[in-house]
Amino acid sequence: MTASAEPTVIRTRGLSKRFGDTLAVDSLELAVARGEVYGFLGPNGSGKSTTLRMLCGLLRPSAGEIEVLGHRLPGEAEALKRRLGYMTQSFSLYRDLSVAENLAFLAAVHELPRREAHKRREALLARYRLERFRHRLAGTLSGGERQRLALAGAVLHRPDLLLLDEPTSAVDPQSRRDFWESLFELADAGTSVLVSTHYMDEAERCTRLAILDRGRLVADDTPRALMAALPGRPLRVEVERPRAARRLLEGTRGVREVAQIGAALRLLVDDDASPEAIAARLHEAGVEARVTPEAPTLEDVFVAATRRRREATA
Amino acid sequence: MKARRLLAIVLKELRQLRRDKLTFAMIVGIPVMQLVLFGYAINVDVRHLQAVVVNEAETARSRELIAQLEATQVIDVAERAATPGEVEARLRRGAVDLGLVLPADLETRLERGDRPAVQLIVDGADPAVQAAARQLVRFPVPDAEGWTDRVSPVETVNFYNPERRAPLNTVPGLIGVILTMTLVMFTAIALVRERENGNLEMLIATPVTSWELTLGKVLPFVGIGLVQVTVVLGLGQVLFDVPVRGSILDLYLASLVFILASLALGIFLSTLARSQFQAMQMAIFTFLPQILLSGFMFPFAGMPAAARGFAELLPLTHFLRLVRGIMLRDATLLELWPALAALAVFTALMLGVAVSRMHKRLD
Numbered sequence: 001m002t003a004s005a006e007p008t009v010i011r012t013r014g015l016s017k018r019f020g021d022t023l024a025v026d027s028l029e030l031a032v033a034r035g036e037v038y039g040f041l042g043p044n045g046s047g048k049s050t051t052l053r054m055l056c057g058l059l060r061p062s063a064g065e066i067e068v069l070g071h072r073l074p075g076e077a078e079a080l081k082r083r084l085g086y087m088t089q090s091f092s093l094y095r096d097l098s099v100a101e102n103l104a105f106l107a108a109v110h111e112l113p114r115r116e117a118h119k120r121r122e123a124l125l126a127r128y129r130l131e132r133f134r135h136r137l138a139g140t141l142s143g144g145e146r147q148r149l150a151l152a153g154a155v156l157h158r159p160d161l162l163l164l165d166e167p168t169s170a171v172d173p174q175s176r177r178d179f180w181e182s183l184f185e186l187a188d189a190g191t192s193v194l195v196s197t198h199y200m201d202e203a204e205r206c207t208r209l210a211i212l213d214r215g216r217l218v219a220d221d222t223p224r225a226l227m228a229a230l231p232g233r234p235l236r237v238e239v240e241r242p243r244a245a246r247r248l249l250e251g252t253r254g255v256r257e258v259a260q261i262g263a264a265l266r267l268l269v270d271d272d273a274s275p276e277a278i279a280a281r282l283h284e285a286g287v288e289a290r291v292t293p294e295a296p297t298l299e300d301v302f303v304a305a306t307r308r309r310r311e312a313t314a
Numbered sequence: 315m316k317a318r319r320l321l322a323i324v325l326k327e328l329r330q331l332r333r334d335k336l337t338f339a340m341i342v343g344i345p346v347m348q349l350v351l352f353g354y355a356i357n358v359d360v361r362h363l364q365a366v367v368v369n370e371a372e373t374a375r376s377r378e379l380i381a382q383l384e385a386t387q388v389i390d391v392a393e394r395a396a397t398p399g400e401v402e403a404r405l406r407r408g409a410v411d412l413g414l415v416l417p418a419d420l421e422t423r424l425e426r427g428d429r430p431a432v433q434l435i436v437d438g439a440d441p442a443v444q445a446a447a448r449q450l451v452r453f454p455v456p457d458a459e460g461w462t463d464r465v466s467p468v469e470t471v472n473f474y475n476p477e478r479r480a481p482l483n484t485v486p487g488l489i490g491v492i493l494t495m496t497l498v499m500f501t502a503i504a505l506v507r508e509r510e511n512g513n514l515e516m517l518i519a520t521p522v523t524s525w526e527l528t529l530g531k532v533l534p535f536v537g538i539g540l541v542q543v544t545v546v547l548g549l550g551q552v553l554f555d556v557p558v559r560g561s562i563l564d565l566y567l568a569s570l571v572f573i574l575a576s577l578a579l580g581i582f583l584s585t586l587a588r589s590q591f592q593a594m595q596m597a598i599f600t601f602l603p604q605i606l607l608s609g610f611m612f613p614f615a616g617m618p619a620a621a622r623g624f625a626e627l628l629p630l631t632h633f634l635r636l637v638r639g640i641m642l643r644d645a646t647l648l649e650l651w652p653a654l655a656a657l658a659v660f661t662a663l664m665l666g667v668a669v670s671r672m673h674k675r676l677d
Contacts, residue, residue, distance in 0.1 A: 109322055
């Protein structure tokens with residue numbers, strides 16, 4: 001079976017993982033199409049890393065089925081590994097080997113023909129701006145440089161599917177932008193990408209997004225569709241004393257969420273609550289405020305999705 | 315198992331080892347240090363004990379007797395005292411190791427032979443001094459005629475050391491001790507390190523198999539073990555004149571089998587340990603009974619049956635039989651086959667258990 005024959009590169013059914021008493025991943029149903037940059041968004045401990053590790057055969061699921069690139073896991077993990085690239089959350093190449101030595105090691109491990117290995121290594125060193133550091137030990141690189149090296153290592157053998165576990169957690173904003181450019185470049189070249197993150201701006205760039213909360217899939221769609229389908233509407237409240245206004249609004253009917261953004265408040269209210277009604281409510285309490293509608297953001301979606309579940313289980 | 319992947323891991327391991335200065339120093343440093351320590355400092359031939367002498371006889375014969383005792387080099391006359399009472403005070407202070415009292419009626423006692431002529435006062439708490447005292451007691455008490463001719467040279471007094479010179483017996487044993495000490499620990503640590511540093515998570519997602527990884531990481535240590543054997547043999551020859559009476563090929567073959575046994579033990583420990591520190595603790599845990607019970611420190615024959623039975627399970631016990639046999643008694647591997655077979659069984663057993671515990675996953 002080849003990758004081009006499958007529209008779906010990852011499919012899971014009822015995927016669960018239990019560590020002792022904790023259910024880290026809870027009956028996950030996932031379908032990732034070929035060529036997508038698919039995002040995993042979730043707070044720490046939501047099961048992102050555990051899911052990724054199960055998808056590349058590092059962990060065995062407690063229950064459920066996994067099919068990656070047409071290979072069933074965990075049985076066919078070894079065959080899958082030749083077509084899979086995995087970038088771990090913390091830097092996992094050898095710190096006491098140089099940049100070039102690390103890549104040479106990986107090329108040999110993946111059994112790239114020697115001539116090709118050399119060409120590929122030079123191309124990756126150039127592409128990820130690592131030529132200057134060729135002879136530097138990996139342990140002495142900066143966060144951004146290390147991350148570029150890790151990406152080069154993960155794509156060295158031209159995988160059909162690339163799994164990245166919070167790849168940008170230790171790098172500066174500029175490096176993050178560059179990194180995402182590289183991901184889109186890889187996707188354009190036909191690599192399917194599954195990336196976990198807890199940055200909203202990164203999640204928004206994904207072609208499709210799954211929101212995880214305590215092991216469960218609570219939302220799964222394109223970022224645009226998720227924002228359009230946001231239950232309730234966001235409002236901006238400009239007010240003299242935001243902290244007092246916040247206390248006032250928190251108990252109000254129809255107000256789902258209150259957060260302070262700088263000197264203003266951002267509300268998420270029920271669909272039938274109008275800006276005028278909120279302004280009137282504040283006026284009654286002797287607080288003058290300017291209330292205007294706002295565009296929904298992914299953060300609204302995220303908060304709403306994870307909150308709904310919390311209320312349901314509470 | 316792919317040769318190229320295996321080679322890549324061996325190469326990587328050697329590169330990392332070259333950059334790990336401390337480990338690199340230990341590979342050569344431990345053999346040299348131990349050889350010098352055991353060869354010189356921990357010498358079971360006790361010599362030059364400081365003695366205080368009370369010569370109440372003060373005859374030509376008594377003086378000659380003291381001179382003869384001193385000539386054995388077991389004792390040095392450090393002080394002279396007038397009465398036996400002063401001896402005790404000096405012993406208590408630790409100023410001397412033993413007292414030698416020659417009574418006033420020494421000549422009579424020697425002639426009649428019914429009572430001991432010379433009295434030795436020793437610190438009984440020190441086993442080394444006691445051993446020396448036993449040697450001195452066997453010093454031939456001279457007859458009336460020509461006793462000086464029959465004084466034995468000091469070597470013959472060495473009755474707790476059948477091979478006569480300590481380094482001769484110690485150096486072959488040291489080969490085994492050094493190999494156990496370094497190889498078990500290095501292998502266990504090297505294998506656990508990959509897991510502790512997170513490299514394993516990356517490696518698991520590649521086509522590398524657990525066998526390739528384990529073998530690739532352990533193979534360099536086979537070479538290192540052989541280098542250590544060579545260092546100890548060479549230095550033993552230069553410093554202590556320790557010969558290799560048997561075949562040098564047999565010696566290296568026996569060492570190779572023992573190296574494999576130690577590596578197998580290290581691999582097994584690595585499957586138990588969760589951190590490099592734990593791996594080190596476990597290595598020390600296996601090292602202690604080996605050094606104490608194998609016959610390296612204490613004579614094997616002198617141990618109680620239970621301890622001997624337990625010692626049969628330890629690889630070092632069998633290696634000592636091999637290496638002492640080959641180096642000191644010119645024995646061949648064929649003659650020593652039971653020890654060789656025991657090592658092979660131990661290696662197979664350890665590897666079998668290790669493999670059953672190894673799997674290429676994180677959980």
